[in-house]
Amino acid sequence: MTAAIIFAITIVLPNLALMGLGFFMRRKGQASQAFIDQASGFVFNYCLPALLFFSVVDSEVDYAKQVTLIIAGIIITFILFFGSEAYAKRFINAPADQGVFVQGIFRSNMAIIGLATVTNAYGEIGLSIGAVYMGIVTILFNILAVITLSRVSKSVDETWISRGLMIAKKLATNPLMIALLAAFAYKALALPPITGVIHTTGDLLAAVALPLALICAGASIDLKAMLSPSGLSMQASVGRIVVAPLLAIAVGLGFGLSGVHMGVLFLMVASPTAAASYVMAKAMGGNDTLAANILGFTTVIGMFGMAIGAAILRGFGLM
Template identity: 25%
Template sequence: MMDNFWVALGAVVPLFTLLFMGLIIKRLRLMTETELEHTNRMVFKLFFFCMMFYNIYVTDLAHTVRPKLMLFGGLGVLAVCFLATALVCWGDKDNRHRGAMIQAIFRSNFVLFGIPIVGNIFGDSALAIPTMMIAVIVPIYNVLAVFILETFRGGRFALGKILLGILKNPMIMGAIMAVILRLVEFPVPKPVLKGIGQVAAATTPVALIILGASFKGGSFHNHLPQLISCVAARLVIVPAVTLSLAIYLGFRDIELVTLLAVFASPCAVASFAMAQQMGSDADLAGNCVVYTTALSCLTIFGWVFLLKTLGLF
């Protein structure tokens, strides 16, 4: 039992140590808001590109691509979004609430939390599998988020524009470039690849520190019932249902932990910015990010501890 406890603790403590460092930066005012925005943009456009490129380029794609895992992950996100839409529309009549709530329930911070969770448990050599999942999950998240938010503000859903935007996403560009170079067997010079690998290794630590430094508290009194519902759904209900189904279907070890990272991670940081830009309730979306991230230190620990105790990885 104690061994399982330490495995679970080792999975979450590094993540929240980095977030805490970000809070210290914020507290000591070591970076201005403008500097944080510029650093965050650099991480998104350059670091994430390098992370996706390196992790895919240096791995054996034949052993990394898991069609069953990718299919389950993609269909799982679609199913969660569909059910969340039905339940939210039944329980809340305010369209500004609806868009923010649905996005908070189905869209997790898999990129920032998923990769380190798997790495902390299985080691860096196992990162290729969750990295490949990013290439499936992120496009689905983006398309569904725009569709939901546009629908509830009465806007027009332009699929072509959305797909073009997804192709321009640095993570997707990095994955595509890595796959192409592997297929044509183009050798990237070792000194260049080493530099890219060093940036890739720094991506998660820097991104989590910036996330911690960017945290902002907000008033939640006007939407407390909605906030509680979203937090409970994102951290407890969604992982309970999806992981139970995954276990029933035979997913184990690194595949199961990858699915845990997809469905048990807190709300995506990008959900706040999109809600703000697309006429949804940005305060509710922002509080969902803050509170799910804060409480996920307990819930992710709980899920990892439970799965480890059951001998599923």
């Protein structure tokens, strides 16, 4: 069991350290909001796409074997979505709170926290598998987020058709989606390996992605909001950092997953609430204060939950 605990600490501690550095830089005035916004945009538009593209192109992973993993992830997402929807309709009155609550539970931070932790745990193989999983499930995340937040859409003229077009446009212009589709196409066409300057440049961009993203995540943490959560944000946080990981384990075991596939499923699902949830809630008229509270609390506390879960699974030889 000691080895399992060390494994869990090893995969989570680097992420916490980088987030702590970002928080320290913000407190010292070394990371302004403008820097955070620009660095986050740089990571999202250039570094993460490079990381995902080359991790898929360079890997020898048999993606057909990931079908079970992806199906398990989709089922977990739907269970969390419909379960939190039912809870919100029964116990939450304000429409502006309902969608934010639901999104805070089902939508995890796969692109930053999830991928970083999977990479720490399994290296390039884990990154490749995690990238494919993230690409598929992210599409579902965006669709469900628009559906649940549409209760309080600011535009009175908006229709389901316009919302569908908006989702399609977001997916078609999403740099992460473009990078993954390009990588799949490159692999499918059996083109020669990418070498030389192009690959070296891609490697340099990819190397920046996760460290800089984690620093920006840490710099964005609002301790006041995190330490003074409302009852509603606490309920959503419990759903994200307790219910979601337990559900991941149950579904993963039900599908017979083990090893790296079980590890990827657990770490992706158990990740804190996605940073994009705050941006989307604010843009669509949801309770952005509630979204910020959920994001801040789960980002810090959720990391410890991931470590505990990983230690237990590792101890039983499941990941």
